Amino acid sequence: xxxxxxxxHRVLDGELPPEVLTPAQRVELERLERAATLLAQVPxxxxxxxxxxxxxxxxxxxxxxxxxxxxxxxxxxxxxRPAWSLAVAAxxxxxxxxxGRGPAPVLGSEEGIAQFVGRFPGANSVEVVGxxxxxxxxxxxxxxxxxxxxxxxxxVLPVGQHEYMFVVDGERWVTDPLAGRYVDDGFGRxxxxxxxxxxxx
Amino acid sequence: MTLGRLAALWxxxxxxxxxxxxxxxxxxxVPSVALSALDSxxxxxxxxxxxxxxxxxxxLEGGAKGALAERIVAVVGASASQxxxxxxxxxxxxxxQPAGPAEVTAVAAALSRGVSPQLVESLTVALPGxxxxxxxxxxxxxxxxxxxxxxSVDLMVDAARQGFRGLRLLDVAAAAVLELQRxxxxxxxxxxxxxxxxNVPPPxxxxxxxxxxxxxxxxxxxxx
Amino acid sequence: xxxxxxLQGDPEAFGLxxxxxxxxxxxxxxxxxxxxxxxxxxxxxxxxxxxRHLAACRDPERLKSWLYRIVxxxxxxxxxxxxxxxxxxxxxPPLADPGDHEADTERxxxxxxxxxxxxxxxxxxxxxxxxxHVEGLSYEEMAAATGERIPTLKMRVHRARAAxxxxxxxxx
Numbered sequence: 001x002x003x004x005x006x007x008x009h010r011v012l013d014g015e016l017p018p019e020v021l022t023p024a025q026r027v028e029l030e031r032l033e034r035a036a037t038l039l040a041q042v043p044x045x046x047x048x049x050x051x052x053x054x055x056x057x058x059x060x061x062x063x064x065x066x067x068x069x070x071x072x073x074x075x076x077x078x079x080x081r082p083a084w085s086l087a088v089a090a091x092x093x094x095x096x097x098x099x100g101r102g103p104a105p106v107l108g109s110e111e112g113i114a115q116f117v118g119r120f121p122g123a124n125s126v127e128v129v130g131x132x133x134x135x136x137x138x139x140x141x142x143x144x145x146x147x148x149x150x151x152x153x154x155x156v157l158p159v160g161q162h163e164y165m166f167v168v169d170g171e172r173w174v175t176d177p178l179a180g181r182y183v184d185d186g187f188g189r190x191x192x193x194x195x196x197x198x199x200x201x
Numbered sequence: 202m203t204l205g206r207l208a209a210l211w212x213x214x215x216x217x218x219x220x221x222x223x224x225x226x227x228x229x230x231v232p233s234v235a236l237s238a239l240d241s242x243x244x245x246x247x248x249x250x251x252x253x254x255x256x257x258x259x260x261l262e263g264g265a266k267g268a269l270a271e272r273i274v275a276v277v278g279a280s281a282s283q284x285x286x287x288x289x290x291x292x293x294x295x296x297x298q299p300a301g302p303a304e305v306t307a308v309a310a311a312l313s314r315g316v317s318p319q320l321v322e323s324l325t326v327a328l329p330g331x332x333x334x335x336x337x338x339x340x341x342x343x344x345x346x347x348x349x350x351x352x353s354v355d356l357m358v359d360a361a362r363q364g365f366r367g368l369r370l371l372d373v374a375a376a377a378v379l380e381l382q383r384x385x386x387x388x389x390x391x392x393x394x395x396x397x398x399x400n401v402p403p404p405x406x407x408x409x410x411x412x413x414x415x416x417x418x419x420x421x422x423x424x425x
Numbered sequence: 426x427x428x429x430x431x432l433q434g435d436p437e438a439f440g441l442x443x444x445x446x447x448x449x450x451x452x453x454x455x456x457x458x459x460x461x462x463x464x465x466x467x468x469x470x471x472x473x474x475x476x477r478h479l480a481a482c483r484d485p486e487r488l489k490s491w492l493y494r495i496v497x498x499x500x501x502x503x504x505x506x507x508x509x510x511x512x513x514x515x516x517x518p519p520l521a522d523p524g525d526h527e528a529d530t531e532r533x534x535x536x537x538x539x540x541x542x543x544x545x546x547x548x549x550x551x552x553x554x555x556x557x558h559v560e561g562l563s564y565e566e567m568a569a570a571t572g573e574r575i576p577t578l579k580m581r582v583h584r585a586r587a588a589x590x591x592x593x594x595x596x597x
Contacts, residue, residue: 001592002587002588002590002594003587004586004587004590005312009583009586010585012558012586013564013579013582014207027378028590030429031590031593031594032558032586032589033558033588033590034535035539035542035593036558036559038532038535038536039452039456039534039536039539039540039543039558039559040452040559041452041556042448042449042452043448043451043455043461043464045451045461045465046447047447047451047465047468047469047472048440048442048443048444048447048525050469051439051443051469051472051473051476052439052440052443053439054262054314054469054473054476055439055473055476056436066552082471099233099391109319113415114411130420131258131262133418134226134258134261134263135230135258135261135262135264135265136265137265139418139419140418153416154412154414154415154416155415155416155417155418156415156416156417156418157405159420160303161306161307161334161338163262171504173266173493174225179415180378181314181341182344182345183310183313183314183339184313185262185276186259186276186279186280187262187268187272188268189261189266193310193314193338195335195338195368195371197368248580249573249577249580250577278436278547282547282549285549286573289571289572289573290498290572291572292572292573293494293571293572317502318498318501318502319474319498322474326481368565
């Protein structure tokens with residue numbers, strides 16, 4: 001990148017008068033000032049009418065908005081399949097992290113537990129890859145000990161937010177369908193967003 | 202020496218370190234042609250005091266997912282812009298004390314989930330002195346299930362007035378979502394949770410047998 | 426004083442604020458977004474929001490920076506929804522120069538070159554350059570409008586100047 005003389009910056013910032021500049025520096029100054037002048041043209045457009053129309057419209061009060069919500073129908077029908085109930089419970093456990101009352105690993109004040117559950121019948125391997133593994137595979141491997149197609153792992157993670165995906169059979173990246181929170185990864189997929197909570201004392 | 206000057210010196214001293222650390226962690230994990238550009242983005246972010254770990258993580262993610270070099274650079278650049286937006290919003294709305302990197306990262310994630318800057322401002326004003334991250338994620342959870350931003354913010358404010366703080370706000374949002382999943386309309390789900398306050402239960406604890414199976418991850422140096 | 430009048434229940438007085446600041450806000454949004462239609466939407470929404478939340482502008486002396494802040498937020502949200510924050514200004518129609526009724530080809534060419542150069546800057550540098558050199562905000566006003574610290578803004582303005590000069594030099 002081209003370097004601009006600090007004196008030119010100081011003149012443009014109003015700290016020094018232009019007289020301190022050499023002719024070559026003045027050329028740079030004038031080029032930038034000319035660019036700004038060209039950009040300073042004012043648009044031949046107005047939004048005044050539009051804005052004043054909104055300003056003149058009365059705004060409903062909070063109570064009126066709430067009442068409107070009650071009056072409107074917002075029904076939603078969800079069929080809860082029996083197989084989902086296990087998954088829903090597991091997702092709630094993954095979102096809220098608490099130490100159980102029985103024997104448990106000794107956790108620091110800035111650590112919690114996350115439970116990962118995924119249904120992948122026919123898979124040979126399922127792992128979790130995410131921010132807590134530095135996006136490396138192999139650190140969190142799920143197990144399906146009873147071969148029912150439901151893969152599980154429970155890990156200790158630092159408190160805070162984490163993003164992850166499942167990787168099935170070493171190559172297929174799958175968004176956790178039961179995570180409940182998602183964020184676009186920027187690469188065309190969605191990461192699950194996990195918020196790990198500290199263990200209550 | 203003033204605190205401000207010390208902080209500026211610290212930033213200057215660590216900025217080259219941020220760049221070096223980025224290169225060391227990214228070498229071999231992202232296409233080599235992307236290294237220099239990624240280095241610049243991380244160094245510039247470090248100069249401005251923006252958290253750099255999320256940027257390094259995003260680059261590692263792109264490499265792991267097999268993205269092209271240009272895409273990785275573009276996405277990491279966009280992440281840096283999002284972090285800047287988050288920090289600027291927190292500064293504008295919360296003059297009392299500067300937001301830490303975790304708070305900036307949490308707000309950036311909430312913005313990425315579609316939470317509007319206006320909502321960040323509304324929540325910060327409504328819940329002064331509170332870390333905004335958990336409340337924003339709670340609102341994002343509700344909006345993701347079709348509740349409007351306005352009623353979601355109202356619920357958080359009501360919950361905060363009744364003593365809910367930080368991550369407990371996530372439980373309030375989860376309670377509303379659970380009512381929805383039980384077949385209630387959004388209006389009824391909200392009404393039930395408003396009525397429930399302050400007795401919104403925490404989520405169920407995992408069974409002790411499950412907890413005892415929890416494994417720690419190996420430190421990064423020992424991972425495959 | 427205008428702010429006080431509006432808060433006391435004279436909404437028509439908001440028209441004075443629009444008249445005073447609209448042109449600069451539209452110009453700024455057009456340069457940020459590269460589209461006069463998108464800019465008009467952003468500025469209209471921002472002004473309506475400003476009216477509804479006027480009480481939140483704690484210091485009427487800082488009304489200008491406050492308005493630029495709201496418009497800036499809208500522009501940033503709009504840009505975040507695009508896949509890249511690079512703006513192509515090819516779609517932006519030339520802004521009218523009321524002082525020149527005849528076609529000025531050389532001036533139009535120069536403006537096109539500057540617009541192209543501006544479009545290559547990151548959104549943060551573009552914003553900093555526009556607020557400083559086109560909208561004429563002081564660094565203090567820019568800090569109030571963006572939430573960024575003055576040293577950070579100075580760094581962005583300096584880098585924007587360097588980048589623009591390099592491109593303009595190459596093209597000439």
